[in-house]
Amino acid sequence: MxxxxxxxxxxxxxxxxxxxxxxxxxxxxxxxxxxxxxxxxxxxxxxxxxxxxxxxxxxxxxxxxxxxxxxxxxxxxxxxxxxxxxxxxxxxxxxxPERFHSRYHVSGKKYSYYVWNELVPSAFERHYSYHYPEKLNHEKMQEACKKLVGRHDFLGFSSLKKSTIRTIDEISIRQEGALLHFTFIGEGFLHHMIRTMMGTLLEIGSGYRELDSIDMIFDSKIRSMAGETVPAQGLFLDEVYYK
Incomplete structure (x- = not known):
């Protein structure tokens, strides 16, 4: 076999x-x-x-x-x-090897999320990014990313109700013209976790919520305190890491 x-x-x-x-x-x-x-x-x-x-x-x-x-x-x-x-x-x-298991042996994953940050939408990028026309403060979003990195209970960023403690090793933002490329690397991510973090980061970047709201989400563990869950078409699973 x-x-x-x-x-x-x-x-x-x-x-x-x-x-x-x-x-x-x-x-x-x-x-x-x-x-x-x-x-x-x-x-x-x-x-x-x-x-x-x-x-x-x-x-x-x-x-x-x-x-x-x-x-x-x-x-x-x-x-x-x-x-x-x-x-x-x-x-x-x-x-x-016979004992290799693609799910149980995962040590980490890398995801990307793409945002088309331009007033006018893109006919070509619309299937692979989220159109967000609001002006964004990149410095604030970078600070927000730092708050999300580390080991936390991400219950407030997910629709799951158990086993919600995760470690995020890195979140980065790179601009490619009108396209913003967010990278998330961590040991694992909960259902809708990245898409909810993205919604929260965009609301901070556009001034609809304050930076310290991330601390409030972690403290409250209430999903409704976080931002919206952004659409799935901007999300890519890039790589799976194994020990």
């Missing part, structure tokens, strides 16, 4: 997220499992490093599956990319 690790890139616009949902064929996991099962003539289930939201994208999602197939990995990858929809691409297949 071989254990195969996959690196996957996908455009999430047409899908209900990563995780398979019953008999729906509108998920990334479901699409890949269907092709793998047909290809090997046996039912295959893949395990992802974690979920991504409906409409979110990935440059480097990781998953693994086990198979007795004798097909070589290059042929397997070519077959997958031939029959998968064009908005899902298998970038790499590699055989890994």
């Amino acid at each position: 071989k254990n195969i690790k996959m690196i996957i890139e996908y455009d999430g616009r047409r899908y209900l997220g990563w995780q398979r949902l019953g008999d729906s064929d509108k998920t990334i996991q479901g699409k890949i499992e269907n092709i793998l099962s047909e290809m090997t003539d046996t039912k295959i289930e893949i395990v992802g490093s974690g979920r991504t939201d409906a409409g979110a994208h990935a440059n480097g999602q990781v998953a693994n599956f086990k198979t007795n197939s004798e097909m070589d990995l290059l042929t397997m990858r070519n077959h997958l990319n031939r029959y998968l929809p064009q908005d899902i691409v298998i970038k790499e297949l590699v055989e890994v």
Whole structure:
């Protein structure tokens, strides 16, 4: 039995997220499992490093599956990319130790969120960024990022109700013309956590909330104290780290 690790890139616009949902064929996991099962003539289930939201994208999602197939990995990858929809691409297949688990062995993740910060929207960036026309104070947002970095209880930034303590190692902001590129690196992120932090950062940057509101969110642990959850189309899973 071989254990195969996959690196996957996908455009999430047409899908209900990563995780398979019953008999729906509108998920990334479901699409890949269907092709793998047909290809090997046996039912295959893949395990992802974690979920991504409906409409979110990935440059480097990781998953693994086990198979007795004798097909070589290059042929397997070519077959997958031939029959998968064009908005899902298998970038790499590699055989890994039997005990490797793409979710349980994760040590960290890197995400990007893109904001189109211009009064006029972009016809081309609209599927891969959030149009936010308000003028932003970058210095205030940088200070807000510093408050979010470290080990905190992020209950106020998530829709989850348990196991909400996480460590964020780095948050950075880079401007590329009208496009703002926010990078988040940490041990792991809760459901809607990055999108809610983004909503909070944008409200601070545009003057709709004060910098110290982040301390209030951490202290209160109340979701309604944080900013709005921004749309998913600006969110990308860039890389998954392993020990």
